[in-house]
Amino acid sequence: xxxxxxxxxxxxxxxxxxxxxxxxxxxxxxxxxxxxxxxxxxxxxxxxxxxxxxxxxxxxxxxxxxxxxxxxxxxxxxxxxxxxxxxxxxxxxxxxxxxxxxxxxxxxxxxxxxxxxxxxxxxxxxxxxxxxxxxxxxxxxxxxxxxxxxxxxxxxxxxxxxxxxxxxxxxxxxxxxxxxxxxxxxxxxxxxxxxxxxxxxxxxxxxxxxxxxxxxxxxxxxxxxxxxxxxxxxxxxxxxxxxxxxxxxxxxxxxxxxxxxxxxxxxxxxxxxxxxxxxxxxxxxxxxxxxxxxxxxxxxxxxxxxxxxxxxxxxxxxxxxxx
Amino acid sequence: xxxxxxxxxxxxxxxxxxxxxxxxxxxxxxxxxxxxxxxxxxxxxxxxxxxxxxxxxxxxxxxxxx
Numbered sequence: 252x253x254x255x256x257x258x259x260x261x262x263x264x265x266x267x268x269x270x271x272x273x274x275x276x277x278x279x280x281x282x283x284x285x286x287x288x289x290x291x292x293x294x295x296x297x298x299x300x301x302x303x304x305x306x307x308x309x310x311x312x313x314x315x316x317x318x319x320x321x322x323x324x325x326x327x328x329x330x331x332x333x334x335x336x337x338x339x340x341x342x343x344x345x346x347x348x349x350x351x352x353x354x355x356x357x358x359x360x361x362x363x364x365x366x367x368x369x370x371x372x373x374x375x376x377x378x379x380x381x382x383x384x385x386x387x388x389x390x391x392x393x394x395x396x397x398x399x400x401x402x403x404x405x406x407x408x409x410x411x412x413x414x415x416x417x418x419x420x421x422x423x424x425x426x427x428x429x430x431x432x433x434x435x436x437x438x439x440x441x442x443x444x445x446x447x448x449x450x451x452x453x454x455x456x457x458x459x460x461x462x463x464x465x466x467x468x469x470x471x472x473x474x475x476x477x478x479x480x481x482x483x484x485x486x487x488x489x490x491x492x493x494x495x496x497x498x499x500x501x502x503x504x505x506x507x508x509x510x511x512x513x514x515x516x517x518x519x520x521x522x523x524x525x526x527x528x529x530x531x532x533x534x535x536x537x538x539x540x541x542x543x544x545x546x547x548x549x550x551x552x553x554x555x556x557x558x559x560x561x562x563x564x565x566x567x568x569x570x571x572x573x574x
Numbered sequence: 575x576x577x578x579x580x581x582x583x584x585x586x587x588x589x590x591x592x593x594x595x596x597x598x599x600x601x602x603x604x605x606x607x608x609x610x611x612x613x614x615x616x617x618x619x620x621x622x623x624x625x626x627x628x629x630x631x632x633x634x635x636x637x638x639x640x
Contacts, residue, residue, distance in 0.1 A: 252624045263612075264621035271621050315636075424609075475609050478636040479619060482612065509607040 263479060266516035274483050281480045284471045285323045293453040294416060294466055301332035308414035308463070310405050311338040311360070311367070313352030315481040316420030318359055318488040320469045324418070325363045337412055341404050342371035343397055344379025345494065352489030359487050370408050372400055376564070378571050384495050386574035389567065393495035396567055403555060403564040409463040419449075421467040424474040426450070427519040428504045430526040435504070443537040446530035455531060457538055461547050461556040473519065577626060579604060581611075581633045591626060598622035600631055610636050 252261045254273035261271035272280060289295065299305040309324065311317045321338055328334040340356045342349050353369060360367035372378050378400070384393045409417040433441045447457045449465040456464070469477065481488050511518045549555070550562035557563070575593055580586040581604050589603045597620050598608040608622040614632040 252621050260618075261621045261624075262619040264623045266623070473609070475612065475636055478634075479612055482634065483619070509609045512609050513607055 262483065263476070265473075265476070267473075267512075267520055268517075277476075278480060278483065281319075281472055281476060282323050282327070285320070285468050286327055288468045288471050289324075289327070291452060292466055292468070294468070295333065296453070299333040304333050304335050305415045306335045306337060306413050307416050307418050308337045308339050308409040308412050310417065310419045311340050311356050312420075313340065313355035313359075313487075313489040314420070315478050315486075315488045315490070316422055316425075316469060316474075318355065318420075318486050319477050319481050320418065320420040321359060321363065321365065322484070322486055324468065325365060336365055337414070338365050338367040339405065339408055339412065340367065340369040341401050342369060342373070343401070344372050344381055346381055348491060348494055351491065355487045355489040362487070368408065368412065370404055372404070375404055375407075376400060376568050378568060380495060383571050386571060388570040388574040392497040392499070394498045396571075397495070399564050399567055403562070406462060407555065414463045417463045417465045419465065419467055420469050420477075421449075422469050422472055422474045422477050423519050423523065424505065424508065426467065426470045427508055427522045427526075428501055430522055431504050431508065432501065434526075439533050440537060442526070442530040443533040446527070446534040450527055451531060451534065455534075457534065470523070471520075575626070576629065578630045579633060580631075581606075582635065584635075595626045596623055597626060597631070600626060601633065604633050606633065606635070612636070 252264070252271050253259065254261045254276050255271050256276045257273060259273035259275070262274050263277050264271050270280075294307075295305060307324070309317065309321050311321055321336070325336060328336065338356065338360050340353055342353060356367060356369070372380065380393065380397055383396050389396070405417060429445065433445065447459070449467055450470070453464070458464075472480075508519060547556040547558055550557045550565055551560050552565040553562065555562045555564065575591055575595070577589045577591055577600060578586060579589050579600060587604070589600060591599055591603060597613040600613055601608040601611050601622065604611070612619050612634045613622065614620070614634055615628045615630075
């Protein structure tokens, strides 16, 4: 089959748009969607200058999503002195998994000549995911512990690195799954938070003084296309599943969405279009109710911002230590 | 038609497909959705809606983990 744009051999078919694209037009299409999202979410403020540039910290795991994000952003902004990119990797303490993916991170950041920092659960929190999973003091899925620890370290180190924004490689499938999970759980408050935390355009979000604002510039690109882009460009990425992956509910939603997408191409895009609008309306609604947002104060143990006396991460670390 | 299909990292199997099968049918026959794998012919990705023209294909799984 031929590319719709140039007649060369097509490498993919996007059923949601009907497009057949060759390698070069497909790559261009992915890059265009990332740049458009950066523009539409207003990631680059008018007051960024070469003298006072914006610093974006990219959460880099070495998996395909963050590798593609770092590559496309680097190529987009390499000549733009208003933007500085720094990659931040987290070592969770998972034998045979994270070491290999950190090699991919190092190779990529060396190729891109991008500053790269790595922090580990073991050094920062005194825990390793391999032992957390074994002890499991709270009787939870591995991802539930890991998500709390990772968010805390990304947040803390993004701030320490002087980040104006923290960017992550969530793709369209990830975001559509999260949207559906929030729907199915009836969690409107979470939808409002999602808008303010990472998916709303910056001028429309409630600013928080407490956290480095997050953004997801890859969220218009389906997971399969991210993987295909990574494969076609032969980018250094670590291809393996986390041995502790256990988000059973998300897995069910993923299967449901893939099945729906096959029968109704475009369903992920339309879920997100409606969800973003709804989440924006809900964010407005909740802001009227609780003004400037919840009162946050430093955690008594680590100083992270929390609505409680002791933050969730410190609670979990204490539970793991006691096990 | 018979198609020899290697699911990368999992193994090789022979698939019996209809004569008008597409590469999306190859994905389904291996138990995957066309949205979670890419089909490679001679090392190059092919559109899933294209009719199967090769007797040997590879299926590359997408992996979770951003």
